[in-house]
Amino acid sequence: xxxxxxxxxxxxxxxxxxxxxxxxxxxxxxxxxxxxxxxxxxxxxxxxxxxxxxxxxxxxxxxxxxxxxxxxxxxxxxxxxxxxxxxxxxxxxxxxxxxxxxxxxxxxxxxxxxxxxxxxxxxxxxxxxxxxxxxxxxxxxxxxxxxxxxxxxxxxxxxxxxxxxxxxxxxxxxxxxxxxxxxxxxxxxxxxxxxxxxxxxxxxxxxxxxxxxxxxxxxxxxxxxxxxxxxxxxxxxxxxxxxxxxxxxxxxxxxxxxxxxxxxxxxxxxxxxxxxxxxxxxxxxxxxxxxxxxxxxxxxxxxxx
Amino acid sequence: xxxxxxxxxxxxxxxxxxxxxxxxxxxxxxxxxxxxxxxxxxxxxxxxxxxxxxxxxxxxxxxxxxxxxxxxxxxxxxxxxxxxxxxxxxxxxxxxxxxxxxxxxxxxxxxxxxxxxxxxxxxxxxxxxxxxxxxxxxxxxxxxxxxxxxxxxxxxxxxxxxxxxxxxxxxxxxxxxxxxxxxxxxxxxxxxxxxxxxxxxxxxxxxxxxxxxxxxxxxxxxxxxxxxxxxxxxxxxxxxxxxxxxxxxxxxxxxxxxxxxxxxxxxxxxxxxxxxxxxxxxxxxxxxxxxxxxxxxxxx
Numbered sequence: 001x002x003x004x005x006x007x008x009x010x011x012x013x014x015x016x017x018x019x020x021x022x023x024x025x026x027x028x029x030x031x032x033x034x035x036x037x038x039x040x041x042x043x044x045x046x047x048x049x050x051x052x053x054x055x056x057x058x059x060x061x062x063x064x065x066x067x068x069x070x071x072x073x074x075x076x077x078x079x080x081x082x083x084x085x086x087x088x089x090x091x092x093x094x095x096x097x098x099x100x101x102x103x104x105x106x107x108x109x110x111x112x113x114x115x116x117x118x119x120x121x122x123x124x125x126x127x128x129x130x131x132x133x134x135x136x137x138x139x140x141x142x143x144x145x146x147x148x149x150x151x152x153x154x155x156x157x158x159x160x161x162x163x164x165x166x167x168x169x170x171x172x173x174x175x176x177x178x179x180x181x182x183x184x185x186x187x188x189x190x191x192x193x194x195x196x197x198x199x200x201x202x203x204x205x206x207x208x209x210x211x212x213x214x215x216x217x218x219x220x221x222x223x224x225x226x227x228x229x230x231x232x233x234x235x236x237x238x239x240x241x242x243x244x245x246x247x248x249x250x251x252x253x254x255x256x257x258x259x260x261x262x263x264x265x266x267x268x269x270x271x272x273x274x275x276x277x278x279x280x281x282x283x284x285x286x287x288x289x290x291x292x293x294x295x296x297x298x299x300x301x302x303x304x305x
Numbered sequence: 306x307x308x309x310x311x312x313x314x315x316x317x318x319x320x321x322x323x324x325x326x327x328x329x330x331x332x333x334x335x336x337x338x339x340x341x342x343x344x345x346x347x348x349x350x351x352x353x354x355x356x357x358x359x360x361x362x363x364x365x366x367x368x369x370x371x372x373x374x375x376x377x378x379x380x381x382x383x384x385x386x387x388x389x390x391x392x393x394x395x396x397x398x399x400x401x402x403x404x405x406x407x408x409x410x411x412x413x414x415x416x417x418x419x420x421x422x423x424x425x426x427x428x429x430x431x432x433x434x435x436x437x438x439x440x441x442x443x444x445x446x447x448x449x450x451x452x453x454x455x456x457x458x459x460x461x462x463x464x465x466x467x468x469x470x471x472x473x474x475x476x477x478x479x480x481x482x483x484x485x486x487x488x489x490x491x492x493x494x495x496x497x498x499x500x501x502x503x504x505x506x507x508x509x510x511x512x513x514x515x516x517x518x519x520x521x522x523x524x525x526x527x528x529x530x531x532x533x534x535x536x537x538x539x540x541x542x543x544x545x546x547x548x549x550x551x552x553x554x555x556x557x558x559x560x561x562x563x564x565x566x567x568x569x570x571x572x573x574x575x576x577x578x579x580x581x582x583x584x585x586x587x588x589x590x591x592x593x594x595x596x597x598x599x600x601x602x603x604x605x
Contacts, residue, residue, distance in 0.1 A: 040417040051435045066444035108328035115321035119307045138584035140339025142565050142577050166331030190310035196320050225428035228542050232566055243430040250434055257438050264434040268427055275426045279419045
């Protein structure tokens with residue numbers, strides 16, 4: 001009965017877009033995914049893809065056509081960058097500078113946090129508050145530099161490892177976590193004659209696997225990515241990690257963008273691989289940790305100056 | 306106070322102390338001492354060259370900062386404040402919009418979130434190289450686009466009007482994924498019944514956001530704003546790789562770094578003074594942020 005009143009144009013429209021609720025939902029879904037895809041790939045991944053693409057261009061092609069796709073894909077930039085930038089040696093250094101301090105910091109962190117969280121000291125709570133508060137003190141990069149020079153840790157591979165391992169030792173984030181491990185375990189183990197060190201290694205550390213894994217991965221990434229500390233503490237090229245190496249490489253080869261792009265890809269690749277492997281765990285781990293109130297995951301890497 | 310159950314009746318008294326001795330010593334020597342010594346060195350004119358005297362000079366650095374070097378220090382202070390406010394607001398707005406868009410579960414959404422989170426796993430050295438190429442005025446793609454669309458030429462990171470906003474935008478690009486994840490975690494904690502009640506009361510999308518989402522998200526906002534502001538105040542590595550502190554991007558942190566390590570003979574005393582000033586700024590901004598954000602949480 002309403003059809004009588006409908007104008008000719010209005011009669012056409014429903015035939016052009018015959019939208020059932022289901023179809024409308026589908027097109028909204030497609031629209032939403034397109035938007036999400038454009039944002040996440042177009043804004044957040046494209047810069048990285050772009051530089052990776054440039055790395056496959058010969059320099060002469062780049063000069064003729066700096067922004068387009070490579071006409072012939074060549075891996076020559078990678079081998080040139082690999083040799084000229086000494087990236088093999090630097091990757092080794094980076095691995096050393098990231099793994100050793102990460103491992104030592106976490107281990108020392110457990111030994112620091114356990115007695116404090118169990119309240120074995122008269123002023124355990126005050127001690128804990130003090131550690132937390134000290135995180136807000138001014139960054140001590142300049143005195144650390146002076147100290148490193150006078151202790152002969154400056155420009156020295158072992159010295160750098162000692163410095164980075166111990167500078168992160170005030171790691172108190174485990175205190176809260178260990179409080180969640182039942183105290184009854186301590187007493188049962190002690191009655192059975194288990195020693196302190198053995199208890200930490202065989203009971204506490206296995207209980208802490210999730211926390212150790214999270215902080216371990218984030219600590220590794222933070223140490224690997226650190227540029228300021230190697231810039232200040234290591235003047236000798238043979239001691240440089242990849243970040244410092246890339247920074248120098250960048251200054252050396254200005255305008256040879258394909259070569260710089262190749263160096264950048266070499267430096268970014270190991271971390272990108274780690275991210276792809278642990279992506280779900282890292283991303284959802286941050287979200288979970290944020291709710292629990294331990295924003296420590298990002299606070300931790302900022303511990304080092 | 307609890308007693309340690311491990312060891313013999315004699316050893317259990319010192320086992321806890323042994324346990325914390327190495328980490329505590331390391332932290333005292335390489336963590337706490339450098340922090341506090343910054344204040345001491347700020348009263349000297351030390352150059353860092355071995356064998357040269359410390360030259361304790363009292364408040365000379367502070368005096369210089371507020372008299373003959375006031376233009377430099379004031380400029381840095383201004384840049385720092387613009388940088389912190391701009392990045393904190395920008396990062397939180399972008400992160401909240403992304404969170405609203407990407408809060409849903411599902412494989413594809415996990416993939417989108419991972420891509421947005423990804424930039425911050427890279428070193429500033431990598432990010433610096435990427436954006437120096439993208440923004441290169443001769444061979445970068447962004448120049449091409451800007452030139453053909455707006456018909457203007459810009460030196461981008463080499464221009465004193467564009468460098469600071471660009472560095473801020475790159476900072477947001479790099480770290481917004483983390484704030485987004487915190488917002489998403491907060492959004493997921495809001496029970497769906499509240500939204501149902503709101504829509505029964507006739508609230509549209511915007512009113513639901515204004516009167517349900519925004520107030521219930523207050524604790525996530527507090528965390529995000531505080532963390533972003535504090536993180537940005539201390540950040541200068543990104544500025545170092547992008548502009549080296551030139552073209553109006555010299556924040557206090559960057560100024561500290563260049564005066565202490567920018568040349569062969571560093572002004573370590575002057576740099577320490579700048580670090581102390583930055584610490585003061587951190588205290589003021591951090592303290593007032595916590596105060597206002599907490600009060601806001603209560604009143605919402």
